[in-house]
Amino acid sequence: MKNINKIVLSGVQPTGGLHIGNYLGAIKNFVSMQTEYDCFFCVVDLHAITVKQDPKLLKNNTYEVVATYLASGIDPTKSVIFNQSNVSSHSELAWIFNCITRMGWLNRMTQFKDKAGKDKENASSGLFIYPNLMAADILLYKATHVPVGDDQKQHLELTRDIAQKFNRDYECDSFFPIPEPIIDKNISRIMSLKNGELKMSKSDSSDYSRISLTDSADQIEKKIKKAKTADTSMPDNNEDVSKLFEVNNLLNIFSGFSGIDKLELIEKYKGQNFSNFKNSLTEVIIEHIKPISKEIDKLMNDKAYLNQIISSGAEKASEKANVTIKEVYDIIGFVRNET
Numbered sequence: 001m002k003n004i005n006k007i008v009l010s011g012v013q014p015t016g017g018l019h020i021g022n023y024l025g026a027i028k029n030f031v032s033m034q035t036e037y038d039c040f041f042c043v044v045d046l047h048a049i050t051v052k053q054d055p056k057l058l059k060n061n062t063y064e065v066v067a068t069y070l071a072s073g074i075d076p077t078k079s080v081i082f083n084q085s086n087v088s089s090h091s092e093l094a095w096i097f098n099c100i101t102r103m104g105w106l107n108r109m110t111q112f113k114d115k116a117g118k119d120k121e122n123a124s125s126g127l128f129i130y131p132n133l134m135a136a137d138i139l140l141y142k143a144t145h146v147p148v149g150d151d152q153k154q155h156l157e158l159t160r161d162i163a164q165k166f167n168r169d170y171e172c173d174s175f176f177p178i179p180e181p182i183i184d185k186n187i188s189r190i191m192s193l194k195n196g197e198l199k200m201s202k203s204d205s206s207d208y209s210r211i212s213l214t215d216s217a218d219q220i221e222k223k224i225k226k227a228k229t230a231d232t233s234m235p236d237n238n239e240d241v242s243k244l245f246e247v248n249n250l251l252n253i254f255s256g257f258s259g260i261d262k263l264e265l266i267e268k269y270k271g272q273n274f275s276n277f278k279n280s281l282t283e284v285i286i287e288h289i290k291p292i293s294k295e296i297d298k299l300m301n302d303k304a305y306l307n308q309i310i311s312s313g314a315e316k317a318s319e320k321a322n323v324t325i326k327e328v329y330d331i332i333g334f335v336r337n338e339t
């Protein structure tokens with residue numbers, strides 16, 4: 001039974017090659033929340049173009065995120081799956097938030113600094129104001145809960161600040177709810193298989209740093225075999241494990257997929273070298289990824305069905321978004337064409 005006061009919104013960028021970090025850190029949570037919450041899951045194509053995209057690839061990647069949502073278990077009869085650019089009020093509310101957010105707030109965003117790198121002057125202005133669009137995605141649906149990976153935490157904090165400032169500036173107490181991030185402590189930051197201090201990322205130049213949801217069993221086996229561990233054997237306690245970043249990460253992945261508590265895994269593999277552990281980890285990942293990648297493949301060959309999902313999602317999302325944007329325009333004092 002859904003609680004209509006609990007609304008979830010989250011999104012994934014269609015920038016290709018979704019990996020097990022995206023799955024464990026975000027999508028797996030989307031699936032588990034859909035029975036209890038009113039859920040909106042979008043493909044954030046407007047966010048994707050803050051960095052130059054090839055139009056053909058962007059289209060294909062958009063279909064692939066929709067297919068991944070479905071293949072992972074998001075049920076379109078329970079949740080709304082839609083493409084961000086199909087609902088124009090995301091851009092409209094983002095503009096309003098551009099006028100609410102202070103430059104100082106945006107200047108603190110670490111993801112902009114990471115993504116813009118040294119050549120800040122050459123980054124798009126869209127990349128700088130990206131968090132305002134993300135706040136619009138969330139607040140347009142008056143979402144109360146936002147399942148995300150740890151890297152989005154700061155953007156969520158900014159969203160809360162924007163909601164509070166809007167409510168205060170326009171004296172419309174609690175018009176926008178203050179959304180709660182839903183971040184699972186252990187699996188909210190899946191790290192690179194090559195370096196346990198770097199986040200697993202689509203943009204890492206080495207394919208061996210990540211496992212993609214569409215990797216074959218062979219590829220998964222090779223990647224886990226090559227994954228960095230430690231010169232010692234598996235420690236017998238969590239404190240020592242947490243000092244071995246790569247081992248800790250593999251244990252989190254194992255636990256995330258299998259549901260087995262990390263301490264139980266440490267107990268099972270303590271004192272052993274890592275080959276047994278890696279074989280079991282490979283099996284667990286394949287067991288979970290295989291049905292998903294098979295279904296993604298099938299769905300990618302059925303664009304008519306994917307188009308149907310996108311179109312009915314746009315309709316349902318617009319229905320809710322249009323109400324909020326009209327309320328916002330009234331609050332702000334915009335005169336609307338009523339004819």
Ligand code: TYM
Pocket residue numbers: 009010011012013014021022023024025026027044047133134137138146147148149150151152187188189190191199200201
């Ligand atoms: P994106 O597309 O980079 O990633 C999608 C989701 O995957 C999570 N994630 C990870 N989780 C654990 N370990 C990792 N290594 C890892 N890498 C990625 C991300 O935290 C995210 O939850 N700005 C967002 C998309 C967005 C959004 C929103 C999210 C736009 N509007 C509104 C929530 C609500 C992004 O770029 O995610």
